[in-house]
Amino acid sequence: MTLDLTADQRLFQQTAREFLAGTVPVATVRALGEAGTGFDDQWWRSAAELGWTAMLVAESHGGGTISGRPMTELALVATELGRSCAPGPFVTTNAVLAGLGTAGAGQGETIAGIAAGTSIASWAVYEPGRGLDIVNALVDGAAPSDGEWTRAVRDGSGYRLTGVKDRVESGDRADILLVTAQSADGPVQLLVPTDAPGVTVTPTWTLDLVRRTARIDFADVAVPADAVVHTGPAAAAAVRAQLHTAAVLTAAETVGATAEAMDMTLGWLTDRFTFGRPLASYQALKHRMADNKTWLEACRATTGAAAAACDDDPAGAAEAVSVAKSYVGAKAPVIGQDCVQLHGGIGVTWEHDLHLYLRRIGLGRALYGTPEEHRRRITDLLVAA
Known part of the structure; x- marks a missing residue:
């Protein structure tokens, strides 16, 4: 998302763009949505081979970065995913890896499998009827009332897990879940296979055609x-890192989808004539597109700053992350809706691709904190400071 990319980073970004264009064009995205599969396992393994799951993984487990700035480089991939409305568990997988990265050598085999794309992992954090407040409470050490959240009760050296998680990205395709729960000792993070006894996975609908979620009962x-x-x-520290990763990558993906919607609209305004003139020649429409362009560049800037903050000072990145997620979540839907309006009637048809990007933008606004939730988080951070 930054403007000053190294040659290696530009090559990495271009490779991701070409891979997506060649493997999941919009026609394929539509077909995957109609089939209800979301994404192809072999395709995801090929994506992992390109390094999409390696940035937050230690070299001893098969990971590594292009230039030592993992979040900046992951944000580049996320932007390209948004531009193509591509499927895949990119955001949730890297959120899991952000948490497992500090788990020590005990989870090396699990990390290696996720990084190789042979195992699909998903972060189970949301509770039914709850938003980002559960994450903030876990990070801040709040004590929930009995039965309010998913509970982990000590059972010898392990735990017994009871509760419900929803909005679990790619939960219906996951092999393993990183479950964030509450225990008598505070928050806990547990790895739970989706085929474990007592686990029930129910696919749930989302606005996006290929970004699916699930409800998980324990x-x-x-x-x-x-x-x-x-x-x-x-x-608590791991949950904070996971939230920052998921929020920044979701913002970057939303920026990519918004940029593509803008490019489609600019092409339409240039090619479409009315009263003998291209639509782009009308001053009122120029002003609207100028506003949209200004907001889009601000979205890029705040997201790039958040990714850089995660690379430079992970412990102090909370404010930058929430600024990016709140700003992008507020402005991107406005830009997307205006792109639909500027297209006229064709913009609201199923056959036109614009709605695919509007769907991606809408889901990105909601997941990992709405603008309102992140503004409250910013307020809390300022009060605490």
């Missing part, structure tokens, strides 16, 4: 000691 699920990733303050 009925007294046994979690052994070697599947306990983090507890207490370490779990």
Whole structure:
């Protein structure tokens, strides 16, 4: 998302763009949406081979970065994913890896499988009827009332897990879940296979055709000691890192989708004539597009700053992350809706591709914190400071 990219970063971005154009053009995205599959497993393994799952993984587990700035480079990929409305568990996978990256050598085999794309992982954090407040409470050490959140009860050296998680990205395709729960000792992070006894996965609908979610029910699920990733303050720190990763990548993907919608609209205004003149020649429409362009560039800037903050000072990146997610979440839907209006009647047809990008923008606004939730988070940070 930054303007000053190295030659290697530009090559990495261009490789991602060409891979997406060749493997998941819009026609394929539509076909995947109609089939209800979301994404192809082999396609995701090929994406992992390009390094999309390696940035937050230690070299000892097969990871590594282009230039030592993992979030900046992941944001480049996320932008290209948004530009193509591509499928795949990119955001949630990297959120999981952000949490597992500090888990130590005990999870090396799991991390290697996720990084290779042979195992699909998803972060299970949302609770039914709850928003980002649960993440903030876990990070801040709040104590929920009994039965309010998913609970992990000590069972020897492991836990028994009971509760419900929803809005789990790619949860219906996941092999393993990183579950954020509450225990008597504070927050805990647990790795739970989706085929474990007591786990029920129910696919749920989203606005996006290929970015799917699921509801996960846990009925007294046994979690052994070697599947306990983090507890207490370490779990709170991991949840914070996961939220920052998911929020920044979602913002970057939204920026990419918005930029593509803008390009489509600019082409339409240039090619479409009325009263013998191109639509782009009318001053009122010029002013609207100028406003949209200004907001889009501000979206790029705030997202790039958030990614850079995560690279430079992860512990102090909270404000930059929430600024980006709140601003992009507020402005991108406005730009997208205006692009539809500027297209006229054709913009609201199923056959036109514009609605695919508007769907991606709408989902990006809602996941990992709405603008309102992140503004409250900014306020809390300022009050605490």
